[in-house]
Amino acid sequence: MAAGITQTEDDAAHRPFRAWALQHDLISLLGGSADWRVRPAELGLDTDQSEDPVAAFNGQGYLREALALSPRLALRTRTSLMLWGAALVTDAANQVSPVGFRMPTGAFWITVGLVVAALIFTALVYPRLAGTNFMAVEQSVLTYASLVIFYQCSVTGGTNSPYLFWFILTAFYAAYLMPRSQAIANVAEFSLLAVATLLLNETNATDSTLLLLTSLVAVMWVAAISLIMQRRTENALERAVKFLALADPLTSVANLRSFEQFLEELSRRDGQRFAVVMADMNGLKGANAVFGHETGDGMVVRLARLMLGASGSRDQVARIGGDEFAVVLPGGREGDLIRWRKEFERAVERHNSAVRGRLPQISVSIGGALYPEDGVTAADLLDTADRRMFEEKTPAVSPPYEIGGLTTADAGHRFRAARFEDAPRRAVDVNERMKFAALNWFTISALVLAIAHAETPFSIPVAAAICGAYGVFWGLITEYCRRSGPSRGYARAIDLATLCWALPVGWATGGASSPMQIGLLLPVAFYAQTLARGQAFPRIGILLASYAITFWGFGHHGPVEETRFVTIVAGMLLIIAVMQYSGGLQDKSLRVIRESATRDRLTELPNVYALRADLDDALLRHQKDQASPIPALVVLDLDNFRRANALAGHRGGDDVLRGVASRLSEVAGSSRVYRVDGDEFALIVLGLSGRALTTFAGRCAAAVEHDEMIGGSLIPIRGSVGSAAWTAGRTGNELMEHAEEALRRDKADRRGTEPPPSSVLL
Numbered sequence: 197m198a199a200g201i202t203q204t205e206d207d208a209a210h211r212p213f214r215a216w217a218l219q220h221d222l223i224s225l226l227g228g229s230a231d232w233r234v235r236p237a238e239l240g241l242d243t244d245q246s247e248d249p250v251a252a253f254n255g256q257g258y259l260r261e262a263l264a265l266s267p268r269l270a271l272r273t274r275t276s277l278m279l280w281g282a283a284l285v286t287d288a289a290n291q292v293s294p295v296g297f298r299m300p301t302g303a304f305w306i307t308v309g310l311v312v313a314a315l316i317f318t319a320l321v322y323p324r325l326a327g328t329n330f331m332a333v334e335q336s337v338l339t340y341a342s343l344v345i346f347y348q349c350s351v352t353g354g355t356n357s358p359y360l361f362w363f364i365l366t367a368f369y370a371a372y373l374m375p376r377s378q379a380i381a382n383v384a385e386f387s388l389l390a391v392a393t394l395l396l397n398e399t400n401a402t403d404s405t406l407l408l409l410t411s412l413v414a415v416m417w418v419a420a421i422s423l424i425m426q427r428r429t430e431n432a433l434e435r436a437v438k439f440l441a442l443a444d445p446l447t448s449v450a451n452l453r454s455f456e457q458f459l460e461e462l463s464r465r466d467g468q469r470f471a472v473v474m475a476d477m478n479g480l481k482g483a484n485a486v487f488g489h490e491t492g493d494g495m496v497v498r499l500a501r502l503m504l505g506a507s508g509s510r511d512q513v514a515r516i517g518g519d520e521f522a523v524v525l526p527g528g529r530e531g532d533l534i535r536w537r538k539e540f541e542r543a544v545e546r547h548n549s550a551v552r553g554r555l556p557q558i559s560v561s562i563g564g565a566l567y568p569e570d571g572v573t574a575a576d577l578l579d580t581a582d583r584r585m586f587e588e589k590t591p592a593v594s595p596p597y598e599i600g601g602l603t604t605a606d607a608g609h610r611f612r613a614a615r616f617e618d619a620p621r622r623a624v625d626v627n628e629r630m631k632f633a634a635l636n637w638f639t640i641s642a643l644v645l646a647i648a649h650a651e652t653p654f655s656i657p658v659a660a661a662i663c664g665a666y667g668v669f670w671g672l673i674t675e676y677c678r679r680s681g682p683s684r685g686y687a688r689a690i691d692l693a694t695l696c697w698a699l700p701v702g703w704a705t706g707g708a709s710s711p712m713q714i715g716l717l718l719p720v721a722f723y724a725q726t727l728a729r730g731q732a733f734p735r736i737g738i739l740l741a742s743y744a745i746t747f748w749g750f751g752h753h754g755p756v757e758e759t760r761f762v763t764i765v766a767g768m769l770l771i772i773a774v775m776q777y778s779g780g781l782q783d784k785s786l787r788v789i790r791e792s793a794t795r796d797r798l799t800e801l802p803n804v805y806a807l808r809a810d811l812d813d814a815l816l817r818h819q820k821d822q823a824s825p826i827p828a829l830v831v832l833d834l835d836n837f838r839r840a841n842a843l844a845g846h847r848g849g850d851d852v853l854r855g856v857a858s859r860l861s862e863v864a865g866s867s868r869v870y871r872v873d874g875d876e877f878a879l880i881v882l883g884l885s886g887r888a889l890t891t892f893a894g895r896c897a898a899a900v901e902h903d904e905m906i907g908g909s910l911i912p913i914r915g916s917v918g919s920a921a922w923t924a925g926r927t928g929n930e931l932m933e934h935a936e937e938a939l940r941r942d943k944a945d946r947r948g949t950e951p952p953p954s955s956v957l958l
Contacts, residue, residue: 256504257301259450259512260458264465264628265431265806269330272373273322275774276337279365280315282770287311287348290358290759297358297759303351310344321412334374338382341366342389349393352553358760360412365767367416371423372774383420387413405865408711409604411643415714415740418639419721422632426725434469444515446493447500455513455514458524459574470567471528473536474581475503476949477519478559484873489555493875499558502547506540518874522578533564561588629726632679633673633690641667647705659704667697694719695735695904698742708749708757716743720768724775728783736772740765796871798850799857807870808879811928814880818922825883828921829935830893832860835914837875840904843911852913856900878935885921893919917941 281411291304297306298305325333341701345366349357370382390412425606441446442454450458462470477499484492496519503513503521507698512524525532540562546556562953563585571577614811641664648660670693677686698716719737723732747753747761802810814827832855853875860869860877870878884892897917903910922931 202371202485203460215309237443243763256449256513259454262414263435263438265435267327267330268373269326271777272330272334273318275373276318276322276334277315277323278770278774279341280311280318282365283765284308284311284315286763286766290762297352297755299348299352303348307348307451310347314340314344323687331374331378332859335378335382335916338366338370339385342386346389346393353756358756358763360390360393360408361763361767362414363387364419364714364717365770366772367420368423368771370776371420372427376424376427379420379424383416385417386732390416399751407643407647408714408895410646411711411714414639414643415717418718420634421635422577422721425632426775427777430781447497447515449500449504449521450512450514452514454572455512455516455522455524458512459577462524462526463572463574468567469529471525471530471533471536472565472577472581473523473525473533474563474565474578474585475521475523475540476561477500478561479556480519481874482555484876495556495558496611498547498555498626499560502543502558503540506536506543516578522581528566530566533566537562537564537665555882561585563588573656579891588913624671630674631721634674634678636722637667637674640712640715640718641665641671641696643712644701647711655706655710656704659700663697663704666693667701670694691735695738698739699746702743702746703750708747708753708761709751710746713743713747713760716764717768717771720777721771721775724772725779728779731775732772732776740768799854799871799915801857801861801869801871801877804878805868807872807880808928808932810868810880811931814882814923815928826922827931828889828919830879830881830889830896830917830919831932831935831939832877832879832893832896832915832917833873833874833939833943834900835916835943836912840913843909852904855902855904856913856915859899859902860896863895882917889919893917914946916946918942 229269287299287304287307291299296305318337321333322330342363345359348359348362352359365740367383367386370379370386372379374382390409442451443449444451459470459472462468477495480492480495481493496515499519500515501698505525507513507523508525510526514522514524523536525536528536540560544558544560550766551557563581563583565571565577565580565584567577570580616746643659644667645664647655648657648664670690673686674690677690697719700807701712702710702716716739720736723735723739726732727735743765747757751757753761794802794809796803811829818824818826837849837852840852844852853871854877856877857869860879864879867879867881870880873877879896880889881889881892894917897915900913900915903912905911916939916942918937919936920931920934920938926934
């Protein structure tokens with residue numbers, strides 16, 4: 197009931213989820229909201245206050261469709277077949293085996309006919325259905341299943357029927373695979389049918405009958421709530437993975453992959469016309485150098501919002517590079533291009549007036565292309581628009597607005613405070629897991645205490661009361677841990693208490709006749725849901741062994757009880773299989789998210805967010821152990837990459853960056869290389885300082901120097917470099933600022949100019 201809560205916020209595996217830069221792709225998907233909507237006036241943005249950043253703007257139609265959740269029809273079909281197959285095998289085994297409960301012959305063949313018909317129908321019809329048709333048929337089959345179970349119970353003992361447990365399995369199917377409102381309605385229907393089984397088939401209901409029915413309904417609802425919570429997390433993870441594959445995490449617009457997919461899709465439509473706009477921000481590199489990368493990221497976010505605001509509902513905006521954006525205008529002609537550009541330029545002008553004196557101004561160069569006049573493939577259209585955009589590209593000019601005395605750190609802090617939170621939510625909510633664990637304890641304890649006070653022949657009242665008090669105690673402990681924060685010590689104690697629960701409770705409430713047999717589903721399902729198989733299976737094995745010992749060792753076990761035992765164990769194994777399969781999918785999704793969040797797709801190097809986390813870890817290790825190597829940072833920036841990019845186009849520029857990444861990796865040795873920005877790289881170096889660090893930085897700069905043949909011209913690729921070693925009292929951000937300052941000095945020395953002052957222009 198409580199395992200799986202040992203993960204804490206400090207787990208290293210979840211460090212990427214605490215990075216501020218991941219809020220757009222994770223917080224917005226998992227129920228939170230990004231801070232740039234809270235104070236849009238601070239950023240000069242007129243934004244929709246919708247919770248979903250993808251749905252909030254025009255220009256996101258294709259991305260909205262691509263991010264739609266999968267209905268998981270194949271999984272629903274397989275699970276339905278497994279349930280019908282398990283029902284058929286259970287019925288047949290009970291009827292022909294020497295032990296177990298035998299149905300009347302006529303009722304048995306009727307039941308087999310109903311189950312086989314449903315099995316064949318599911319196998320033949322489900323795979324041929326899609327969308328709303330599938331869901332309508334599925335609901336009809338689920339209602340049919342509940343009526344079949346009701347019939348089985350009616351002819352085999354009413355509420356004492358061993359087949360009553362199948363109501364929980366149908367509730368499991370509904371809660372885990374169907375939409376929330378539909379799932380709740382189905383669970384309510386199954387609860388009413390279980391009560392109807394009692395009313396129609398029990399003329400003299402005893403306390404044991406009522407307790408068995410109460411246990412069934414209570415466990416059904418608690419398990420359903422847990423599964424609905426599980427489904428919500430799975431949906432969030434699925435959408436997060438899709439988001440990272442198809443969208444840009446920083447801005448929430450489409451990435452290059454989904455942008456090209458959209459272009460190809462439009463080009464395949466007969467008679468379809470569309471226009472492509474390429475936009476490149478002027479002066480982002482200077483803003484990064486003067487203000488820091490956090491403020492530079494903020495400029496990219498603001499530009500994306502301005503482009504979305506100028507776009508229509510059918511348009512698609514994408515970020516295809518560091519400061520390069522593209523827009524597709526379906527049905528667009530030259531006049532549409534001109535109108536879009538005028539609307540966008542007016543939005544930029546309004547924005548710059550709103551943030552004047554507070555944040556850097558936005559300046560953009562634009563080029564366009566028409567399909568099919570300027571090209572018939574995505575590559576041709578992008579290259580044409582790219583070339584036209586560079587024809588009007590002009591050097592960025594600092595606007596004449598000054599804030600005296602504003603330092604780089606001040607500017608970065610001001611923007612960060614306007615957009616980001618300090619602690620984004622985690623994808624795996626430990627608090628919800630503990631809440632469900634406490635709910636399990638209190639539910640089971642209430643049932644045990646009810647048995648202790650009821651006039652039942654199968655319970656030991658004093659022992660049952662002690663077991664009930666035991667459950668209440670651990671429920672309170674679990675709730676205390678949830679409110680005060682989980683600790684590994686408490687988690688281990690709760691875990692041990694859960695494993696020690698089944699045997700005494702089963703003995704105290706009647707063994708083979710105990711209504712608490714159904715309650716065993718809760719801890720089994722909890723372990724299967726929250727733990728990987730290496731941790732879950734041993735715990736589940738202990739619980740099932742305890743169940744077997746109490747069943748066969750205590751109380752009377754006749755044919756009805758034996759069939760109930762087999763049915764409950766078979767149902768548990770089915771639930772375990774489905775939950776573990778689903779958990780494996782979640783683990784895979786989390787790995788994909790972590791990898792995507794901290795790795796640059798173009799060069800396959802770790803990105804700036806991984807750099808910040810790794811640098812903090814290195815500093816923490818050195819502060820804890822002074823004998824460990826002193827961390828240092830080397831940053832390298834390409835001097836003439838913009839010229840190479842202009843001549844080769846962005847695709848050729850990408851090839852240059854891949855080559856530079858490869859050259860740096862060769863010279864790095866044991867140091868890790870990161871791509872920090874468009875053409876800026878960094879290395880974390882351990883154990884070097886002073887002259888040795890300067891020499892290593894020089895080797896890195898020399899390694900990237902080469903001549904690249906671009907457009908018939910031999911373009912020299914050169915890099916400026918800066919380095920800084922950690923000294924006592926510095927933070928990771930301060931170390932990065934010192935390295936950036938050294939880089940600016942080196943770049944200024946190469947150009948024979950002065951580095952920019954600390955009093956910056958806005």
